Amino acid sequence: MPTLDNKHLDEQSQGLARAFGLIALVFGIGVVGYAIMGGRDATFVDAVYMTMITLTTVGYGEIIDLGTGGRLFTMALLVVGVGSFVYFFSNLTAFIVEGNLDRILWRRKMRRSINAIDKHFIICGAGPTARHMLLELEATERPFLLVADDEVAARSMLEELEIDCPVVIGDATDDAVLERAGIHRARGLCAAEAGDKDNLLITVTAHMLHSSLRIVAHCTDLRVAQKLRRAGADAVVSPNMIGGLRLVSELIRPDAVSFLDTMLRDKDKRLRVEEVPMVEGAKALGRSIGELRRDDLEGVLIVAVRDAQADSWTFHPHDDLRLEAGSSVVFMGGPEARRLAEQTWG
Structure with a gap:
């Protein structure tokens, strides 16, 4: 998948729009020019026809008496028009080849999915922790969406996991991004970024937007846990602590752990x-x-x-x-x- 950059996409979209606008301007100048040169004998359709066959270099024949001035105008229109079409199609080709058309269609699909989802869980982050969370939500058939600032990483992860869920691309610490994720309709949110500072800011932002929302935060440094709770997190989970407890459990109660693993990994039940x-x-x-x-x-x-x-x-x-x-x-x-x-x- 090509590297996707919002600034680059915007630049290419603007370039494509400029090229289309240039063609429209040249076409309009051609229609007005032929309408003036044709006088009362030329209809609007005649002017459009002359402009069309000139810009497309078809050249079926003149239906307006042009004269020397008209032929000079036609030559100038032909040069400018061909250049405009070359500029437009070069921009269009680059736009499609670099995957931006696919990206726009994918984002439109995401917007429709996000607007339709309700009473869902919001997962902020596309790291290793989020992978397991998405798999569990998928296995238990709960509605959820992913918020990630890296579109390539998010899409690659979902394709690898074979999960089809709505995705909001943006910074989860931004109010507008969480509102796009439907935070006011959500049942819960998990701040699962790699950095504790990011999770703290996500927690504060989510709590301000929806004070009754259940918020669970990922925490690496237990010294930050109390700050996360004060910021609005209902629960704080430390993967290091959970991992340590699991390792000890494997040592002292292997059969119990095996039972739980079997229960969790049984794809049928x-x-x-x-x-x-x-x-x-x-x-x-x-x-x-x-x-x-x-x-x-x-x-x-x-x-x-x-x-x-x-x-x-x-x-x-x-x-x-x-x-x-x-x-x-x-x-x-x-x-x-x-x-x-x-x-x-x-």
């Missing part, structure tokens, strides 16, 4: 630990766990309930436990089971 929050208006609000179990939702296994007020967990909850506002039901299931649980309980 795609089992995950999911949740249904008991927000205002939730269908399961006030019901007991026993009633939820009697719903007998296929593929759903309730494993825990979170009490938001006490900030505590009840594992393997009893049937008589009733769900209160702010709590969450945590269960295991695949994408179909999750949708069924959200429709029945949410």
Whole structure:
């Protein structure tokens, strides 16, 4: 794929527009000139016809009595017109060969996809961390889009992962870019750039634009974690810490880790630990766990309930436990089971 640069694309687009404008100007001069030389006997169509056969060098014959002045005008128009067409087609060829036409069509497709998406997750960054996030969102069939400042890297990564999702090209720290990504319609945002400073600024910007949006931030230096939380991040994840815990788990509980890996990598069942929050208006609000179990939702296994007020967990909850506002039901299931649980309980 050719290297794509916004400034270069704008320059080529402007050059193409100038070339087209030059042809239109020359054509207009030709029509006016022939209309004047033809006098009352020449119609507008006659003037257009003479201009067309001159500029295209077809030369079917004169239908307007030109005289010496008219022939001089025709020769000048022919020289300028041919030069204009050469200039236009050279710009058009460069525009197509360098992949800019494909790029414009791709961006139009992205704009349509972005306008249609709703209740989605926004991933900011196209680095190694973002790759795994996109794969997980794709596997669990959730709507999402990618925000990246490097179009080549973003498109190459999506092609390699075989993922078709909307992409917003731009700096995620820019208000306008996040608004183009539909931040006011989004369910959540993850700041997954490589630098902690970038993620801090993304978090601040996203929180200012949508204060109730759930924001998760990538953090390499744990000293920055508190700043990210104060800036508006609901959760901060350190890949180094997660990686260290995973390495230890492989040492001391290999079978448990193997079970989790099998669950995550099974492309058929795609089992995950999911949740249904008991927000205002939730269908399961006030019901007991026993009633939820009697719903007998296929593929759903309730494993825990979170009490938001006490900030505590009840594992393997009893049937008589009733769900209160702010709590969450945590269960295991695949994408179909999750949708069924959200429709029945949410």
